[in-house]
Amino acid sequence: MSRKLIIAANWKMNKGPAEVAAFLETFLGAAGELAEQADLVIAPNSLSIPTASALINDINPAIGLAAQTVSENENGAFTGETSTDMLKELFVNYVILGHSERRSIYGETNAQINAKIKKTLAADMTPIFCIGETLAEREGGQLEAVLSSQIKEGLEGVSDISNLVMAYEPVWAIGTGVTASAQQAQDTQKFCRSVVEELYGAEAAAAVRIQYGGSVKGANSAELLGQPDIDGALVGGAALEADSFLELIRNAVA
Numbered sequence: 001m002s003r004k005l006i007i008a009a010n011w012k013m014n015k016g017p018a019e020v021a022a023f024l025e026t027f028l029g030a031a032g033e034l035a036e037q038a039d040l041v042i043a044p045n046s047l048s049i050p051t052a053s054a055l056i057n058d059i060n061p062a063i064g065l066a067a068q069t070v071s072e073n074e075n076g077a078f079t080g081e082t083s084t085d086m087l088k089e090l091f092v093n094y095v096i097l098g099h100s101e102r103r104s105i106y107g108e109t110n111a112q113i114n115a116k117i118k119k120t121l122a123a124d125m126t127p128i129f130c131i132g133e134t135l136a137e138r139e140g141g142q143l144e145a146v147l148s149s150q151i152k153e154g155l156e157g158v159s160d161i162s163n164l165v166m167a168y169e170p171v172w173a174i175g176t177g178v179t180a181s182a183q184q185a186q187d188t189q190k191f192c193r194s195v196v197e198e199l200y201g202a203e204a205a206a207a208v209r210i211q212y213g214g215s216v217k218g219a220n221s222a223e224l225l226g227q228p229d230i231d232g233a234l235v236g237g238a239a240l241e242a243d244s245f246l247e248l249i250r251n252a253v254a
């Protein structure tokens with residue numbers, strides 16, 4: 001089965017509205033044809049989402065807009081949180097969930113990520129569901145057990161994954177400049193797909209898109225995204241500048 005690549009920029013806590021506007025003024029025009037070859041998504045911080053939303057709608061509505069997290073609750077007394085309703089009002093169509101920084105710094109558990117995935121799907125937005133092991137877990141022989149429980153607990157009670165994207169991000173490769181080798185990433189993503197098959201059957205497993213994330217850049221995007229079980233990238237550092245993000249995308253789709 002051929003799966004369309006999906007390449008997403010996770011800007012984390014970088015770029016306020018002015019910087020987002022400057023990036024998009026370069027990126028949106030240049031991304032025109034590339035957006036036909038791959039689904040392209042940007043994930044600004046929540047304060048910059050209105051700026052990004054307006055520019056995407058004006059210049060290139062084919063570009064996807066993601067939030068970096070969302071509340072699992074309905075609007076109400078949850079200080080500091082953002083709801084799916086608010087994101088939808090701004091035409092946000094993806095939500096990154098389970099990123100390792102949310103897990104390790106903010107203590108998000110598999111159960112909480114599961115609730116957020118359900119809330120996002122119920123709001124007709126696409127979760128980008130991140131999973132990944134630490135170096136100690138990989139070296140301690142726990143790679144498969146960790147990924148398997150992240151996937152199973154994260155998707156507990158989710159009956160349909162046709163509107164869900166996964167992202168395998170080895171924690172040791174995020175923001176470190178160390179990339180998993182293409183073979184390591186391929187082998188691990190094949191394993192993740194086998195867990196999806198166990199849960200949802202062969203057809204759903206063949207259809208689900210699994211991104212790789214961890215120090216992807218222009219120099220390695222073609223090799224990584226050329227692997228049979230790697231269907232795109234979730235990109236931090238190399239997506240902060242429009243030129244380097246465009247180079248990464250061009251090399252991947254070439």
Ligand code: PEP
Pocket residue numbers: 010169173174175176177213214215216234235236237238
């Ligand atoms: C990320 O934050 O999801 C990520 C993969 O970052 P980087 O590309 O900088 O490693």
